[in-house]
Amino acid sequence: MATTNLEVTDAAETSSTEDLQVSDAAADSTFAEVDDRERIKPAIEFRDVHLAFDDRKVLDGLSFKVQRGETKIILGGSGCGKSTTIKLVLGLLKPDAGQILVNGDDITNYTEAEMMKVRKSFGMIFQEGALFDSLSVYDNVAYRLHEQGVPEEEVEQEVRRMLHFVDLEDAIDKMPIELSGGMRRRVGIARALVGGPEVVMFDEPTAGLDPPTARTICELAIKLRDLEDVSSIFVTHEMNNVSYLTSEYAAVNEAGEVIFEKEGERLCLTNTKVLMMREGRAIFSGTDEQLQKNDDPYIKRFLHGR
Amino acid sequence: MNIAIRSLLEVQETTLLVAQAARRLFRRPAYIPEAITQMDVIGVGSLPIILLTGFFTGGVLTLQTFPTLKYYGAQDQTGYLVALSLVRELGPVLTALMVTGRVGSAISAELGSMVVSQQIDAMRALGTDPVRKLVAPRILALLVTLPLLTVAADVIGIFGGGVVATTLYGMSSGTFLSSVRYGITFDDIIGGIIKPLIFGIIIGSIACNKGLQTEGGTVGVGRSTTSAVVTASIVVIVVDFFLAKALQVILDMPAS
Numbered sequence A: 001m002a003t004t005n006l007e008v009t010d011a012a013e014t015s016s017t018e019d020l021q022v023s024d025a026a027a028d029s030t031f032a033e034v035d036d037r038e039r040i041k042p043a044i045e046f047r048d049v050h051l052a053f054d055d056r057k058v059l060d061g062l063s064f065k066v067q068r069g070e071t072k073i074i075l076g077g078s079g080c081g082k083s084t085t086i087k088l089v090l091g092l093l094k095p096d097a098g099q100i101l102v103n104g105d106d107i108t109n110y111t112e113a114e115m116m117k118v119r120k121s122f123g124m125i126f127q128e129g130a131l132f133d134s135l136s137v138y139d140n141v142a143y144r145l146h147e148q149g150v151p152e153e154e155v156e157q158e159v160r161r162m163l164h165f166v167d168l169e170d171a172i173d174k175m176p177i178e179l180s181g182g183m184r185r186r187v188g189i190a191r192a193l194v195g196g197p198e199v200v201m202f203d204e205p206t207a208g209l210d211p212p213t214a215r216t217i218c219e220l221a222i223k224l225r226d227l228e229d230v231s232s233i234f235v236t237h238e239m240n241n242v243s244y245l246t247s248e249y250a251a252v253n254e255a256g257e258v259i260f261e262k263e264g265e266r267l268c269l270t271n272t273k274v275l276m277m278r279e280g281r282a283i284f285s286g287t288d289e290q291l292q293k294n295d296d297p298y299i300k301r302f303l304h305g306r
Numbered sequence B: 001m002n003i004a005i006r007s008l009l010e011v012q013e014t015t016l017l018v019a020q021a022a023r024r025l026f027r028r029p030a031y032i033p034e035a036i037t038q039m040d041v042i043g044v045g046s047l048p049i050i051l052l053t054g055f056f057t058g059g060v061l062t063l064q065t066f067p068t069l070k071y072y073g074a075q076d077q078t079g080y081l082v083a084l085s086l087v088r089e090l091g092p093v094l095t096a097l098m099v100t101g102r103v104g105s106a107i108s109a110e111l112g113s114m115v116v117s118q119q120i121d122a123m124r125a126l127g128t129d130p131v132r133k134l135v136a137p138r139i140l141a142l143l144v145t146l147p148l149l150t151v152a153a154d155v156i157g158i159f160g161g162g163v164v165a166t167t168l169y170g171m172s173s174g175t176f177l178s179s180v181r182y183g184i185t186f187d188d189i190i191g192g193i194i195k196p197l198i199f200g201i202i203i204g205s206i207a208c209n210k211g212l213q214t215e216g217g218t219v220g221v222g223r224s225t226t227s228a229v230v231t232a233s234i235v236v237i238v239v240d241f242f243l244a245k246a247l248q249v250i251l252d253m254p255a256s
C-alpha cells in the first residue's frame, strides 16, 4: 500500500514538502481545504494490519483511514473482522503485523499504561452493550467520572445531560437487567459519550432493534457527527443505517431544536464514507454513491440481498 | 502443548498477575472501597460456614482421638491433640478449602462472566485497569481475611472439641483447657498465621487468573470456575505440605 506519511508536525520540514503532503492527504480526505493543520492527520489509520487467532486469519492486510470529523461506516458480513478492527483501535487486542495510528501517533507498540491515555479520548459502544451489570444505569454512565474522582454534583449533572441526550432519563435508577435491548444499547452510548470523546466507535449499535429505535441510534450518530464534530466508526450490516447516515444531516433550527434534513440542493454530505470488509480485507472504500454503483458481485449481493 | 509446559505457563501467568496486582495496589487511584467491600463479602460472608465446619471438625477430632488416647491412658491430652491438629493443619487447610469453594469459585465466575460479556473490555476501554480495580482488591481482601477466618476456625474448633469432650466423654472443661494451653506454642500460632497468608495469595491469584482467562461463552465460565476450584484446592494442599516442612525448619519445631 502507498502509505501517505503525514508527519506535518515535524518542525524541520520545509514548506514545500508540507504542501505536497497536504495535497497528498487531500486526495482521500473529506476536508480538501482546511486551515487547522491538526485536522489533516487522520484520527485513525490502519496500515496493512494482520491478525490471526491461533491458525485463523482474521485481519489480512487491512488498511484504511478515518479523517477528523468523518464517519466511517464499516460494512461486512458476520465474522469478517469488524469488531476485531475496532478493538484494535483501542488496543484491546494487538496486531501481529502492521501499524495502527491514532491522531498520527503510532500506537501499535504502546503499553497498556500508555494506551490508557489514548483511550481517554475514545468512546466505544460494544456490540452487546457490555454494561456493568452490578452497577445501576446512573453508575454505569457515571463510570468514567467516578474513576476520575469528579465531585458528585458535577457527575450527576453530566449523567442527567447524557441520559437526556439518549432519551433515557426515566431509567436512571434501574439496573441493566431491567432494561430492554434498545435501552441497554442507549445506556452504552451515554456511557461512552461521557467526557466528550473525540472519536466514537459503534459496534453494530442497531442489530436486533426495532426500526424506530434503530433510527434513534442513527440520529444520535448523526448528531455527534454534525453538531459535536466527533469522528466515528460505525459498524453495521444494515443498509438502512447506511442510507440514514449518508443522506441526512443534523442542524439546529431557530427554536433551538435539533432537526434532521435530507441532503440535496442545499448541502451534499461528504463527511461520511463507507468501508466494506470481506475476510479481513477492505474490498471497497469510498462514498455511498460509489458503493451503489460498484459492480463487484459480492458487494451487489450484500447491498441487495441477492 | 503438553501438560507440563501448560502448567508452567499457568504458574508464570498467575505469578505475573500477583506481581502486577502487588505493584498496582499502591498506585493512585487506590481502590480502597472495593477492597473493603471484598473483605466484607469474603470475610464476613464466609464466617458462618467457617464457624460451622470448624466446630464440627473440632468435635470429630475429640470424638476420634479420645478413645485411642484413653486406651493408652492419655485421655487428659485430648485438648492438646485437638488444638495442635487444628492450629497447625486443619484450621488453615480447612479454612482455605472452604474459602476456595465459596469465594474462589465466585471470583472466577464473576470475572469470567465479565470477560465473556465484554465488561472487562469495556472497563479497559473506559480507562480502568482491571488488574487494579478487580484483581488487587480481591487478593488483598483474601490476604487480610483468611488469617482471621483461620483463627476463628481454630477457636471454634477447640470449643467444639471441648464440647464433645465434656458432654460425651465427661471430661472436665478445666482439664481440657489446660491441655489445650499446654499444647499450643507461640510458633504454632505464627505458623498458623503464615499459612493462610500464603493460601490467600494462592486462592486469589488462581481464581482471578482463571476468571480472566475465560474463553468461549457461558460454557467457558463454568469451565474456568471448576478449574479454579480444583487447581486452587490441589495447590493449597500440596503447598501446605512444603510449608509445613519449611516452617518446621524455620521455626525449629519438633519434627515429630
Ligand SMILES: Nc1ncnc2c1ncn2[C@@H]1O[C@H](COP(=O)(O)OP(=O)(O)O)[C@@H](O)[C@H]1O
Residues within 6 Å of the ligand: A053, A058, A076, A077, A078, A079, A080, A081, A082, A083, A084, A085
Ligand atoms: N478472542 C477470539 N478468539 C478466537 N477467535 C476470535 C476471537 N475474537 C474473534 N474471533 C474470530 O474472529 C473472527 C472475526 O470476529 P469479529 O471481528 O467479531 O467479526 P465481526 O465482523 O462479526 O464483528 C470470527 O471468525 C471470530 O470467530
Ligand SMILES: [Mg+2]
Residues within 6 Å of the ligand: A082, A083, A084, A127, A203, A204
Ligand atoms: Mg462483531
